[in-house]
Amino acid sequence: xxxxxxxxxxxxxxxxxxxxxxxxxxxxxxxxxxxxxxxxxxxxxxxxxxxxxxxxxxxxxxxxxxxxxxxxxxxxxxxxxxxxxxxxxxxxxxxxxxxxxxxxxxxxxxxxxxxxxxxxxxxxxxxxxxxxxxxxxxxxxxxxxxxxxxxxxxxxxxxxxxxxxxxxxxxxxxxxxxxxxxxxxxxxxxxxxxxxxxxxxxxxxxxxxxxxxxxxxxxxxxxxxxxxxxxxxxxxxxxxxxxxxxxxxxxxxxxxxxxxxxxxxxxxxxxxxxxxxxxxxxxxxxxxxxxxxx
Numbered sequence: 001x002x003x004x005x006x007x008x009x010x011x012x013x014x015x016x017x018x019x020x021x022x023x024x025x026x027x028x029x030x031x032x033x034x035x036x037x038x039x040x041x042x043x044x045x046x047x048x049x050x051x052x053x054x055x056x057x058x059x060x061x062x063x064x065x066x067x068x069x070x071x072x073x074x075x076x077x078x079x080x081x082x083x084x085x086x087x088x089x090x091x092x093x094x095x096x097x098x099x100x101x102x103x104x105x106x107x108x109x110x111x112x113x114x115x116x117x118x119x120x121x122x123x124x125x126x127x128x129x130x131x132x133x134x135x136x137x138x139x140x141x142x143x144x145x146x147x148x149x150x151x152x153x154x155x156x157x158x159x160x161x162x163x164x165x166x167x168x169x170x171x172x173x174x175x176x177x178x179x180x181x182x183x184x185x186x187x188x189x190x191x192x193x194x195x196x197x198x199x200x201x202x203x204x205x206x207x208x209x210x211x212x213x214x215x216x217x218x219x220x221x222x223x224x225x226x227x228x229x230x231x232x233x234x235x236x237x238x239x240x241x242x243x244x245x246x247x248x249x250x251x252x253x254x255x256x257x258x259x260x261x262x263x264x265x266x267x268x269x270x271x272x273x274x275x276x277x278x279x280x281x282x283x284x285x286x287x288x289x290x291x292x293x294x
Contacts, residue, residue, distance in 0.1 A: 004088060004147045012244040012280060016079050016215075017269070018051035019262040026260045031287055048160045048285040049266065051081055051116055053219070053253040058083040058121070061103065067110035077229060079116025081217075084107065090123050094137050105142065116251065117146035117215055119178060123204070124152040128162035131169065138173040148217045148251075150178035157206045170212035180205065184223040184232040185257070191224040198257035210241060211248050221255040222255035222265045229268060237272045241280070262289050 023041030028034060032044040045052065056062070056067055062070075070080065083089070085104055088097040120137075134149070141147050149170065155162040170177050182202050190196045202221055210216075218236060223227045240250050254265040267287045274281045 006044070007249065012241075014050070015240055015244060015251040015282070016051035016075075016081075016249060017054055017266060017282070018049050018081070018251070018253050019045075019266060020053045020055060020253060020255050020259055021262075022046070022052045022054075023098050023222060024260045027263070030260075031263050031288070033131055040073075042073045044069060046078045048263075050077065051079045051251055051253070053119075054080060054082040056082075057096050057104065058086050058089075060256040061085060061107055064107060067107055071111050071114055074114060076114075078114055079251075081116045081119065081253075083119045083121050086166055089120055094120075094131060095133055097156075098191050098292075108145070117144065117148050117217070119148045119150060119217065121150040121178070122152060126151070126153050127153050128165070131162070131165055135164070135169050135173075138169065138175050141173070143144065146176070146213075148176035148178050148215065150180065150217075150219075152180075152203050152205065154205065157208060159208075163208070167210065167212060172176055174213045176217055177210060178210060178216045178217040178219060179207060181218060181220045182206050182233065182234075183186050183207060185221040185229045187228045187232070188225055192257065195224055209235075211250075214247075215249055217251045217253070218242065219255065220256075220265075222262075224257065226268060229265060230272065233269050233272060237269065237276050241273070241277055244280075245279060 022045040026042070028036070028044070031048075044240045067135065072174060074080075085100060087100045088094060088104070091097055093095060104118075108118065122134075126134075138147070148168070156166055157163060167177070169175075180203060182204055185198060185202060186204055190199060198221065220233070220236065236252065243250050252269070254262055254269060255266055256262045264287055270285065277291060
């Protein structure tokens with residue numbers, strides 16, 4: 001079953017559902033169903049899900065040939081999502097990285113209509129004092145590429161003037177706010193070394209749910225205990241459907257501390273969504289439910 005069914009929703013706006021990566025050494029045999037899928041990971045992945053949160057351009061930009069190969073590997077309605085390179089986002093002034101930005105935009109445009117959005121992930125050191133810088137960055141952003149911004153400074157999460165200012169900027173420029181949901185990850189006790197490591201690395205910030213533009217982005221980080229995942233995913237099932245009814249297309253990316261288990265978290269969300277809205281069923285992504293990963 002192809003991911004086209006995620007978007008064959010009639011009057012509902014599309015939902016773009018994905019994982020942080022499109023390949024893992026265990027997936028060919030344990031998810032895709034054949035060890036031969038190892039060299040065609042993107043093709044198999046994009047037949048199951050409708051987007052991916054690509055992290056690799058954060059560290060190094062792909063070349064034109066790679067982007068064209070990615071474009072050819074996925075269905076027509078698949079949407080790539082990539083982070084802007086760290087030389088743009090993690091610098092003292094994002095406005096001074098215009099050459100690097102133009103380089104990334106040029107190569108990303110080879111994905112054409114299959115480029116969903118680009119994410120500017122700002123570090124915790126990006127404080128409210130730098131909002132004029134962000135405002136200029138957004139004002140210069142090209143209209144043909146969708147932008148989302150992830151903020152990590154605590155002042156942008158206390159419902160004070162800084163958060164109000166940044167939310168006004170996002171709405172004014174039609175830029176999406178990225179919502180990082182780590183509630184499940186930090187619930188209960190850690191059940192694995194991978195979870196403990198994830199807790200040390202992932203931000204623990206309040207979750208403020210708000211669509212500043214047409215493509216809100218949710219980065220959900222799950223727990224090893226599926227009961228906790230279910231509790232924290234339930235509001236997203238309702239909110240994603242509500243947004244779709246309003247003509248808003250959310251991007252939901254599902255993480256696990258060890259991402260080999262991320263497809264089973266996606267399966268959980270799909271099961272919950274289909275139970276709540278059986279008339280708008282999302283497709284089964286073909287995971288082996290007998291693995292007992294949860």
